[in-house]
Amino acid sequence: GAVVSQHPSWVICKSGTSVKIECRSLDFQATTMFWYRQFPKQSLMLMATSNEGSKATYEQGVEKDKFLINHASLTLSTLTVTSAHPEDSSFYICSARIGGGVYEQYFGPGTRLTVT
Amino acid sequence: LAKTTQPISMDSYEGQEVNITCSHNNIATNDYITWYQQFPSQGPRFIIQGYKTKVTNEVASLFIPADRKSSTLSLPRVSLSDTAVYYCLVGASTSGTYKYIFGTGTRLKVLA
Secondary structure (H helix, E strand, O other): OOOEEEEOOEEEEOOOOOEEEEEEEOOOOEEEEEEEEEOOOOOEEEEEEEEOOOOOEEOOOOOOOOEEEEEEEOOEEEEEEOOOOHHHOEEEEEEEEEOOOOOOEEEOOOEEEEEO | OOOOEOOOEEEEEOOOOEEEEEEOOOOOOOOEEEEEEEOOOOOOEEEEEEOOEEEEOOOOEEEEOOOOOEEEEEEOOOOHHHOEEEEEEEEEEEOOEEEEOOOOOEEEEEEO
């Protein structure tokens, strides 16, 4: 149980275009989903927290107009990288948390974004 | 949110027990301690979570002293497939949302 999927697993796009990444909780309802970014050989960096039906909360330094997050249902959150540039190339990982008193987060497999 | 400090890297041999210690001096009363494992190009995988004393599951043990300012992840008899990065996380609710801030992690290399 507690499986989180991401789609696509990898994507290559041209500079200036937008890319959408989906994060789904397959067998549970996620009250909160999180988006992380990870550069090679580095740790995960939290980008934003999203709660179903409300606006995402972005971490300091993360451009909310560039990284659009939508959490339309309890099982789906999307991250759209707008006007992507080569420096946005990274590994994007989402996680989902089951509500209530459980503090475990379940992570997706990640999406490799390459901007050319 | 509590900050964690772990060794950057560790080497071990197959079959040995590996202990990775994490320091979290500013841990708050309601913080849990959670460990994740990450392989290259994959999302982190939950290993174990605890609040105090000792927790054991089928893959690891977690030791937490009474003051909870540190914790130790113990991996019994590691194999080559345990080569990965291990993250110690503490977190708490802020504005009603519980979130994790990842530290550097410990890069464990298991040698044959």
